[in-house]
Amino acid sequence: MDQPTVGILHPGSMGAAVAACAANNAAAVLWCETGRSTASVERAARFGLTPVAELAELLDRSDIIISLCPPAAAEDLAHAVAEHHFAGVYVEANAINPGRMQRIAALLENGATVVDGGVVGSPPVGGKTPTLYLSGPASATEKIETLFASTAVRTAVLGTEAGKASALKLAYASFQKTSRVLVALAVGMAREHGVDQELIEVASQRTDSYLSEPQYIAKTAARAWRWGPELEEAADALAATGLPPEMLRAAASTLARWNDAKDDGELTLTDALDQLAQP
Missing domain, CATH: 3.40.50.720 (NAD(P)-binding Rossmann-like Domain)
Structure with a gap:
């Protein structure tokens, strides 16, 4: 052919x-x-x-x-x-x-x-x-x-x-991307109280915990401009089936704090957490 x-x-x-x-x-x-x-x-x-x-x-x-x-x-x-x-x-x-x-x-x-x-x-x-x-x-x-x-x-x-591939993509994205948002919030909270390294140590004792990978927070921030709209799409998919969309909408709202960090490959963990802490 x-x-x-x-x-x-x-x-x-x-x-x-x-x-x-x-x-x-x-x-x-x-x-x-x-x-x-x-x-x-x-x-x-x-x-x-x-x-x-x-x-x-x-x-x-x-x-x-x-x-x-x-x-x-x-x-x-x-x-x-x-x-x-x-x-x-x-x-x-x-x-x-x-x-x-x-x-x-x-x-x-x-x-x-x-x-x-x-x-x-x-x-x-x-x-x-x-x-x-x-x-x-x-x-x-x-x-x-x-x-x-x-x-x-x-x-x-x-x-x-039509719709099966989109559903699988968003189902996976809703877990993977929201999990990264939760990591940023957890590490950000711990940092404000001076226990962020202790939090990471606790998480590192568990297997396959995103929480033990705080270095990924800066990558999450740089990708927030893409991830936020994906989570809004996933929230719409949840709502269409009668499932609660609020958690994913909240994650998308959190990601919006990083919109100015679009594709910033030089962003540090400290920079990302500082931006997250600013309303």
């Missing part, structure tokens, strides 16, 4: 790395550079992605579109794709709740074949091997499995129902 042309919307840290893996089994991987930041341009070049000037060109040339963007932009992107009558495979791989996923599937159903996707794990660089969970029509999920065969992105098909 001929190799497909793939379009990526948009190449952030995860999207660019995933797209680079897809390039191993694709004729080309395209991205639209219009309106994107200098950082995006540099990142796309670093990962070997091919720029095009307009979204229309990207959609016309692509057999497969992968949408990997901040959750808030997912539906706007899907609307733009629908307006251009894209008729290939559209992988909605954002951290959005199943209800939004199904709305996007309905929006595109008259043209594209929509696959629900959810990435669990870190971007596929430096030996990391995330899993792209998929749900949707078998003929389409098979194409995505083939696209990522023998790459650092593993694939796992959950079935044909």
Whole structure:
């Protein structure tokens, strides 16, 4: 079978790395550079992605579109794709709740074949091997499995129902990300009373405790701008099933205190805790 042309919307840290893996089994991987930041341009070049000037060109040339963007932009992107009558495979791989996923599937159903996707794990660089969970029509999920065969992105098909992959992604994110928020609050409280090292020592006596990894708090702060919206999506998913969403909304509100630390790789634990303590 001929190799497909793939379009990526948009190449952030995860999207660019995933797209680079897809390039191993694709004729080309395209991205639209219009309106994107200098950082995006540099990142796309670093990962070997091919720029095009307009979204229309990207959609016309692509057999497969992968949408990997901040959750808030997912539906706007899907609307733009629908307006251009894209008729290939559209992988909605954002951290959005199943209800939004199904709305996007309905929006595109008259043209594209929509696959629900959810990435669990870190971007596929430096030996990391995330899993792209998929749900949707078998003929389409098979194409995505083939696209990522023998790459650092593993694939796992959950079935044909749109929403399953999104639900799994958010269920995992709700635990993993909220746990990190709780660590920050616990260490922050202990630090205010001069017992933070003792707290970490207590936690270190237990196995697999996030609380014994306070160094991760700075990484959590730098990622808060992405994690907060994911937890809001997860809270919406809880509410839609009748489960209480308040804990996840509170975690998202806590993360918002770190919005100014976006992608700050130089942030220290002390800096992160200082920012957390400021209303």
